[in-house]
Amino acid sequence: MKTAFQYKEMPISIITSVAFLSITGLIVLNSISQHQESDFINNPFYKQCLFFLPAIILAFFTLLIPRYNIHKYTYPLYIIGIILVLLPFLGKSHANTYRWLDIGLPFKIQPSEFVKVFIVLALARYLSDHRIKMKKFNSLILPIFLVLIPTLIVMNQPDLGTAIVMFSPVFPMLYWSGARPFFLFLMLAPLFSMLTAFQTISFTVWAVVLGLVIVVSRSRIIISIILFFGNIFLGLLSPYAWNSLTKYQQGRILSFLNPEKDPLGAAYQIIQSKTAIGSGGIFGKGWGQGTQTHLKFLPVQESDFILSVIGEEMGFIAIAIVLLVIGFLITQILKRAYLSKDRFSSLVLIGIGTILLSHVFVNTAMTVGLIPVKGLPFPFISAGGSFLLSSFLMIGLILRLSVNYSD
């Protein structure tokens, strides 16, 4: 029986991917910073460099924690997590949100970044401890509530982006632990029914898909009919429900889904981002040469729109490499999850993999104008202290749990 952690067994592929992405991030941040006449602490490049030190220490520290201790303290961590996301509500609001915790340091802390990891741990423990019958529909309800509580709190901060990321691991983790995909499909179906109903073609396509899935599932005839027509009915109803809302209520919902209040403002950001990316071409304009970036047309370029800077200055080649590397990193995590001997580690790896994937997808899809603007950073590349620390906490956990041995 091995008693100490075997550093040799750590997956080199994961470490090199992270190192590659982190260095790419610093190169881009250095390019952005060169024209900023600001003091040391507000320079995104130096600030990010400073944060790497505690981030790496945190990852090493995580490596030293025995696996059973991680397992043991997941529930207390979950409770602490709930308290942490509630704490900002007690303090002063920053830009009218309650995302940040000011504890007297020169920078503010965003607790939700860490809490999303705690949630994955708690859910993994729940799904691996209990000999629950995953094939039953009822067993899916409690795990979903476990995640829904912190998600709803974060949604009210309000921080829709992080709430989406926080909620994203639930279905993959349930699927991984053996839940019937059909049930998972059923839980998501009403949402699709409502969203697709606003356009005839999308609704027709959705109705066909829904019908097929229900047929393939071979449920009892009565249940199938109820499921199908229930969803269709919900879909047909939702445009009326929407229209019965007052303009003001509609506006509230729309501005919640798309937090940039000023429509010109959001459209402006997307246009600037697309222009930056598109004008980069295959090879880009060269490091430090991006006109859109350095003329400050590109908004929040050091975090949310950092990929646009890469697109403009280093071109499609660099974008492709970055996306392939992060994609490779995520598939490596998935592989470790599959190979893992125990269920808890396997589920944690799946959960963290999903978190990283949703960060990547939401952030990138936003910068290229596929989805509305949501403030979410790109893992390892975007500037941001709390986010960097939580990313390295996740990497520490991945490295810790992907090595198979008993301790």
Place this chain on the structure above:
Amino acid sequence: MLKAENVAKIHQYYIALGITSFLIIVLLLRFFQLQILDFDQYSKKANTNRIRKVTTSAPRGLILDRKGKILVDNLPTYILNAIPGEISDKGKTFQLISKIIDIDSLSLVKSYSKYYRGRFIPTRIAKDLTFSQISRLEENRLNLEGVYYQQFPERYFPSLVRASHLLGYVKEVDKEIRENLKNPSDYEFGDIIGWSGLEQSYEQYLKGSHGVQFYQVDAFGREAGYVIDFPPLKPDPGNNIITTIDVNIQYSLEKIMDRKRGVIIVGIPETGEILGAVSKPDFIPDLFTGRILEEEWNDIINNPDKPLVNRFNQGLYPPGSIVKMITEAVLLDHPNFYPDSTELCEGIYQYGDRVFGCWNTKGHGRVNLTSAIMQSCDIYFYKTIAYYDLDKIASYFRSFGFGSETGIDIEREYIGTVPTVEYMNKRYGRFGWSTGSLLNICIGQGEILVTPMQVFNYTNILATKGNTFSPHFVMSNEFFSSKKPLLNDDAWERIIFDMNQVIINPKGTGKNADPLINGADIYGKTGTAENPHGEDHAWFVGWINYENQKYSIVVLLENSGSGGAVAAPIAKTVFKELIKNINLAEK
């Protein structure tokens, strides 16, 4: 240790791989579309069609007096912006500007670093420039590449009045202010925001909303027309607000209070409208527009009399005898109280082991309720009120609006103190105070503290038998009825009769307030508030009934002596001025 085995199947792994790859490929394809297929289009856009978002500030709403005369206006001034990326030699350009318009070049540099946000964002380097300065700059246009001017409306005060505490002032939005706003997206750096007084409380009406223009900018950062996709959005000017102030009355009040320290408030009791309000010492309203010298600024900041404090909202004073009508109301509410029976005032009164004096140490002799109010006899009230309970008295004070906000439409109003048994226990300990404190409170001394605005509201309640509205500075119908003490009509009649006696009776303490004008009935009460910080504060409260219209008045003079000797004559001058103004307006 962890016994649960991994149950993941190979097909689950493949599906997870598949979804991940699918999402990454979708993103890659989109980049392929943008960067390779549409490269030409975006490249052209980036090189020739850069969009610059420029916001223009909306002119702030005006503040008018009740007859539409302008109290606060906008003065079109000019600000000078530099686009850092377009200036080749900053030092030289700043030197030249400072020479042309005669401004210290250091202040240009200071402003430049304060507003700098990026190489191609207009950065403010100077403000409050006049038209002639701009024309001189325009003559040197060719040597001043990258320097532009823009019109900027600045606050300006065309009338003769100061009204500094009620109009308030505006501030320039900087990083710190913007971060703490509830609606940061409504403001840009350099905008102005109401920071005190009416400017602050009516900010939402006054501010208007920004105009937005999207300029096309060429590869050198120069503006080249609007962007067709985004038509310019014109700034929406703020709304004007009409105040209840009468500029002539306000002016007279300020004159009367010149070089004095204290407060006068004049208003219409039936509506709660304020016609004029002065808190002295005050400051010139230009103080915060940056057009005054540093010396003057330091004078005001270092003045021990604190001219910046808004005394009518935030000054806390003992009320003295002006609250005796509340004590009167307490007494009249008791079924076994006989207002015509008399008490003997010998100038001194022993209660328990403490001795209380009357202000008139010789004593007033035998006094009934009316003569006690009229001569402001303390001992009469000591003797009659002695067996009441403190909390009962406090509840009457509250019903006349003390101890709570009046709802005045200027923020940061103090509520003062109405002592209750609980308050006294907390402050002095359970056995640390005696019921003798009650005697102090019923004559407006001791722990009780009030603001002049509360006293104004109290005067309005007396003048209208409780049917008034909360005091306010802006014409609106959104104001609430004031608190209303539940007294019977006989009690109200008697209180009002007694307040008239204070003025017209030769023995009345307020006889100096009577302007002796035909057709004008005056009601009032004086107060001399002892305070531990020096000489007594002089109070006068009351109202004049002239041609079927009532005007209420509160006079407070800090540390200047007795109400009858100091405040009442001032009240007389105010009444005279009021009638002069009314007669003038009629002509």
